[in-house]
Amino acid sequence: MPEEINLEIFNADPITEDLANQTTEAAGKLHAPLDAAAESQADLSAEMKAIGEAYARALKDGAPAEIQPRLDYGPYRSSVLRHPTKSLHHADPETIELYSPAFGHMDVHALESDLTIAHNGEPLGERIIVSGRVLDGDGRPVAGQLVEIWQANSAGRYIHKRDQHPAPIDPNFTGVGRCITGPDGTYSFTTIKPGAYPWKNHLNAWRPAHIHFSLFGSEFTQRIITQMYFPGDQLFPLDPIYQSIVDQDARDRLVASYNHEQTKPEWAMAYNWDIVLTGSKRTWTENEALGAGGDENE
Amino acid sequence: MNRSAMSKLTPTPGQTVGPFFGYALPYAKDRELLPPGSPGSIRLQGTVYDGAGHPIPDAILEIWQADADGNVAHETGSLVRDGYTFTGFGRTAVGNTGTFTFTTVNPGPTEAGAAPFIAVAVFARGLMNRLFTRVYLPEDEAALSQDRLLGSLDAERRRTLIARRDPDGGLSWDIRLQGEGETVFLDFSDAEGPST
Numbered sequence: 273m274p275e276e277i278n279l280e281i282f283n284a285d286p287i288t289e290d291l292a293n294q295t296t297e298a299a300g301k302l303h304a305p306l307d308a309a310a311e312s313q314a315d316l317s318a319e320m321k322a323i324g325e326a327y328a329r330a331l332k333d334g335a336p337a338e339i340q341p342r343l344d345y346g347p348y349r350s351s352v353l354r355h356p357t358k359s360l361h362h363a364d365p366e367t368i369e370l371y372s373p374a375f376g377h378m379d380v381h382a383l384e385s386d387l388t389i390a391h392n393g394e395p396l397g398e399r400i401i402v403s404g405r406v407l408d409g410d411g412r413p414v415a416g417q418l419v420e421i422w423q424a425n426s427a428g429r430y431i432h433k434r435d436q437h438p439a440p441i442d443p444n445f446t447g448v449g450r451c452i453t454g455p456d457g458t459y460s461f462t463t464i465k466p467g468a469y470p471w472k473n474h475l476n477a478w479r480p481a482h483i484h485f486s487l488f489g490s491e492f493t494q495r496i497i498t499q500m501y502f503p504g505d506q507l508f509p510l511d512p513i514y515q516s517i518v519d520q521d522a523r524d525r526l527v528a529s530y531n532h533e534q535t536k537p538e539w540a541m542a543y544n545w546d547i548v549l550t551g552s553k554r555t556w557t558e559n560e561a562l563g564a565g566g567d568e569n570e
Numbered sequence: 571m572n573r574s575a576m577s578k579l580t581p582t583p584g585q586t587v588g589p590f591f592g593y594a595l596p597y598a599k600d601r602e603l604l605p606p607g608s609p610g611s612i613r614l615q616g617t618v619y620d621g622a623g624h625p626i627p628d629a630i631l632e633i634w635q636a637d638a639d640g641n642v643a644h645e646t647g648s649l650v651r652d653g654y655t656f657t658g659f660g661r662t663a664v665g666n667t668g669t670f671t672f673t674t675v676n677p678g679p680t681e682a683g684a685a686p687f688i689a690v691a692v693f694a695r696g697l698m699n700r701l702f703t704r705v706y707l708p709e710d711e712a713a714l715s716q717d718r719l720l721g722s723l724d725a726e727r728r729r730t731l732i733a734r735r736d737p738d739g740g741l742s743w744d745i746r747l748q749g750e751g752e753t754v755f756l757d758f759s760d761a762e763g764p765s766t
Contacts, residue, residue, distance in 0.1 A: 350696030360757035373659035376646035422594030
């Protein structure tokens, strides 16, 4: 069964091409000289600090707390031409937006939640279990819905042709997982703790270790893609993507907690992370179509 | 009803999809809500542009829509298409030139007199959080003129949400994240928070 899943993952869009290209494509560029014109971490940190201080002043003057990242966040350079300059237009969700696509066991095999068994051998790195609940704004479980994750391997390398970080690819780790939430909104993945990795936002830019999460709710308006981080990462203050959420309480919502109770002796350390979607008041009865209202195998 | 009044938990913030989703989010037939060439199928195509008017090669889009009769699908099977079941959901990473293509149907009106539209979510490297928008079918002008969202926009902005009908029966619709002709992106949140 793991082999079957493996094939499916590898047949999905560009991965075959990625694998074929990455050795040759990366080889020529790996040791390119550092760009002397690149901005320093100190430049970026000063910008982030100024934005943070301005936000703190605004809060003090009674501005509401910001709970989402800023779309216009200059320190993440790639956002400069990619954020709308007009305010988002307020709209009440209508018809189709009040529903969500349905996913079920036809879509996702139970074994896809274990990222360590997709190949013949054990991947390298720290084996971990990441679990939690998907909830709506009322604290109600989002049952029978799709959760997708992807991540770098333990050395900080993605299986993607654009990733040219000269860290080893692990032939036993793809770094893609899926599951369907259980009746109580729970999800659980077994994976490998991802490594931090460098990127080219500025000179000596490193991303804190993270796992990308993609989630659906009971309304399309709840659709979210985000990143889960690990507690105590020293890179948090230096990272423009994490810092694009200017509010500390809001940023903290992306950080998992270590759970020793759920850690499995001689096997894997456990992290917990609950995800709250934007408030929905609809009861999603459609997932009854799944028969079980969720994935009891999770 | 005030949707915020009952909310007790603060939502988890979004983050950018980043550059490395290409081996994770795309899947076989992700952009084919029904097989290309099947009866009633149309092409929805366009390009995603940045604020300099350059195509964005690393965006990924999702659409969610009613079927041709205006019914909302409750069927699973979007990730493993059987070729017959219309699930209403599609996803596609844009190509190197920022272009995208979905094979779908013209959504029907979900209520008598409603202007049919397709809901769209936009993700990209450099885009800090997903954006929501809509693409409306161009034909039913009476319905379009009655539409609440379109009615709240000036003519220039309204245009960004209405597709063009191609000679082959398909729909063309571009997404401009910033600048001239910037697409109208939607905020479904309540007054409580600044942006979603």
